[in-house]
Amino acid sequence: MTDELLQYLPTSMLPAGTALATEGEPHGVLTGLLFGMISIRAGESELARLDQPGWLGEIGFADAGPATATLLCVTDCHVVQIDRDGFNELVATHPHMADTLISQVASTLSERLVEATKGTVESLGAGRFTLRSAHAKRPMLRRALARLMGAQ
Amino acid sequence: MIQGQLRRFELFDQVDDAGVRVLERLFTTRRVRAGGAIIKEGKRGDELYLVLDGNVEVRKRKSASEWSVRRHLIDGQLFGVIALLGDGLRTATCTATDRTLLGVLSKADFEALRADEPAVYVRLMQVLAHQLAKDNRAVRDLLDGAMAHSPA
Numbered sequence: 001m002t003d004e005l006l007q008y009l010p011t012s013m014l015p016a017g018t019a020l021a022t023e024g025e026p027h028g029v030l031t032g033l034l035f036g037m038i039s040i041r042a043g044e045s046e047l048a049r050l051d052q053p054g055w056l057g058e059i060g061f062a063d064a065g066p067a068t069a070t071l072l073c074v075t076d077c078h079v080v081q082i083d084r085d086g087f088n089e090l091v092a093t094h095p096h097m098a099d100t101l102i103s104q105v106a107s108t109l110s111e112r113l114v115e116a117t118k119g120t121v122e123s124l125g126a127g128r129f130t131l132r133s134a135h136a137k138r139p140m141l142r143r144a145l146a147r148l149m150g151a152q
Numbered sequence: 153m154i155q156g157q158l159r160r161f162e163l164f165d166q167v168d169d170a171g172v173r174v175l176e177r178l179f180t181t182r183r184v185r186a187g188g189a190i191i192k193e194g195k196r197g198d199e200l201y202l203v204l205d206g207n208v209e210v211r212k213r214k215s216a217s218e219w220s221v222r223r224h225l226i227d228g229q230l231f232g233v234i235a236l237l238g239d240g241l242r243t244a245t246c247t248a249t250d251r252t253l254l255g256v257l258s259k260a261d262f263e264a265l266r267a268d269e270p271a272v273y274v275r276l277m278q279v280l281a282h283q284l285a286k287d288n289r290a291v292r293d294l295l296d297g298a299m300a301h302s303p304a
Contacts, residue, residue, distance in 0.1 A: 062278070062285035068292065087278075095270045102277040109284035110234045114243055116291045117212055 008090055008097060009080035020071035020079075021057055029083045030061035030105065036077030041070040049074065058105045058112075061087075154179040154255045157204055161228035163279055171272040178265065179255040184248040191232060191246040198259035200236045200280075203229050206252025212244045223290060224249070230283040236262060237280070 011034060014020070021027045023042055037051040047069060050056065060067050064084065082090070082101070091098040157179075158164040158172045167175065179202065184190055191197055193213055201208075208225040225231055225246075234243050236259055266273045 058281075059285040059288050062281040063289075065285070065289065068289065091271060091274050095274055098274045099266070099270060099277070102274055102281060106233075106237055106277055106281040106284060109281055109288060110237050113284055113288050113291060114234060116288060117243065 008086075008094065009082055009101075011078055011080055014073050014077045014079060016073050016075050016077075018073040018077070020073065021060070021067040021069070023068065023070045024066050027057055027060040027067040028064050029057055029081050030087075030101075031056045031071070032080040034078040034080065036079075037074040038077060039072045039074050041072060042068075055105065055108050058108050062105060062109060153177055154181055154202075154204065157255065161202075163228055163230070163282055166278050166282070167272070167275040171269075171275050174265075174269055174272045175257075175276060178261045179257050182254045182256050184252045184254060186248055186250050186252075188248045188252075189245070190248060190254070191235075191242045191244070193242055193245045195242050196240045197232060197235045197242050198240055200230060200232045200257040200259075200262065201246075202255035202257075203227050203231075204253040204255050206248060206254075207250045208252060209247050209249050210244050211247070223294070229286075230280065233280050233284055233287075 009032070014036075020031055020038065021029070032053065032055055033050055034053055037049055038056060039049050040047045040056070056071055057067065059065065061082075061084065087098065087101070090101065154176050156176070158167070158176055164172060164175075181204065184206070190201065190208065193211075203225050205227055208229075208231065210223045210225060210231065231246055232242075235241055240259075262276075265276065
């Protein structure tokens with residue numbers, strides 16, 4: 001499953017300083033962080049830093065609305081990305097993979113909603129994580145992707 | 153069955169005609185009087201709801217006498233998604249404020265759809281993710297509004 005997913009969700013390495021999304025601007029791309037650190041910002045404030053496998057951009061991906069936050073690579077980041085067209089292609093060619101992916105997105109959105117409703121906004125991915133080389137070997141990427149997809 | 157209803161709602165634009173026909177066969181209808189309780193926070197539930205005609209108030213309890221969140225759902229909006237995707241525990245109380253017609257999808261039919269019509273299931277999950285994304289935005293707006301009006 002994860003090997004197949006890596007074919008359809010190819011990894012890329014983004015250098016530190018790359019803006020993955022800008023708050024208020026059209027986005028629609030789902031990003032899965034495998035390795036690295038991403039700053040989640042709103043206005044002038046940093047809301048959180050994500051430094052372990054997790055999804056970002058799921059709200060804009062799901063409703064095609066503007067990005068709710070600015071996402072900035074603090075370090076070099078290994079990511080997987082898919083847009084809505086890519087997802088439609090995945091539904092047509094590999095519905096079981098599309099099922100896994102959209103189930104993860106819906107689950108993440110559900111958790112975010114429960115947290116937001118409680119008024120807790122600090123839970124967007126705090127925690128320690130050892131940064132890996134941007135050229136991490138494929139088994140490491142598979143493990144990270146498996147973790148991202150909830151398989152571990 | 154809610155024949156000819158889903159195409160009225162933008163949320164279902166991402167489902168093709170064949171998929172819409174499958175989903176319309178699975179939804180049943182239920183009428184609720186004004187003031188009638190549909191979901192109670194903390195109770196277990198195994199149904200997903202779509203407002204077909206009417207108005208539903210969503211409230212979340214802050215304490216025995218206070219509600220922390222109040223929102224209104226109108227035609228075309230889904231609710232009961234978090235419990236459907238999670239452990240079945242309702243996270244808010246939903247009450248019809250007018251005489252309301254609901255579309256109802258049982259968890260059993262939802263799960264059967266995954267096996268019987270995987271591509272339609274993925275599209276329905278996409279619809280649920282879309283609704284959750286909209287809900288996330290709505291709750292964030294409520295929080296932003298509350299923070300803007302809180303004493304300095």
